[in-house]
Amino acid sequence: MKFVKTLALLSVAATALLAQDAAQLLEQKCGSCHIVSNPTIENVKHMKAPPMWGVARNLIRHFKDEKAFVDFVVDYALNPSENKIVLDRAAKERFGLMPSMKGVVTKEELEAIAKYMYNHY
Numbered sequence: 001m002k003f004v005k006t007l008a009l010l011s012v013a014a015t016a017l018l019a020q021d022a023a024q025l026l027e028q029k030c031g032s033c034h035i036v037s038n039p040t041i042e043n044v045k046h047m048k049a050p051p052m053w054g055v056a057r058n059l060i061r062h063f064k065d066e067k068a069f070v071d072f073v074v075d076y077a078l079n080p081s082e083n084k085i086v087l088d089r090a091a092k093e094r095f096g097l098m099p100s101m102k103g104v105v106t107k108e109e110l111e112a113i114a115k116y117m118y119n120h121y
Ligand code: HEC
Pocket: 029, 030, 031, 032, 033, 034, 048, 049, 050, 055, 058, 059, 072, 073, 076, 077, 080, 084, 085, 086, 087, 088, 091, 092, 095, 096, 097, 098, 099, 101, 105, 110, 113
């Protein structure tokens, strides 16, 4: 019983993630490949994926609302696949297909990250 209660509390806490936490999650879970702040001459040289600013702007233009955007980002991060790519395919040619983030980030964390991306970029 106690365990179930703890789980319920945990999931409430996860969905209530603050924007600040989401920014940190984005940096921790995605920042090793995607530049999450401003691209500079220096960090662009070492990047392993398109900068997140570009990814987000592109997808915001493509999807009609926040929910569609969030659903796509959550799904793509867990199950990336070539036929789902919205971004310029050149990114895939240059960097390769994104590896799945399964086991690295939870669905709840991804939802917080995606909402933050939608509202921040
Ligand atoms: C190990 C490197 C790596 C990490 C870590 C990573 N990505 Fe990516 N990501 C890529 C690469 C490479 C691409 C471009 C190729 C592709 O689309 O698969 C990409 C592309 C994307 C796209 C664009 C898909 C499209 O069609 O426009 C989204 C969305 C995305 N990543 C989200 C995330 C999120 C969210 C995280 C953190 C939870 C993350 N990525 C972490 C490497 C990474």
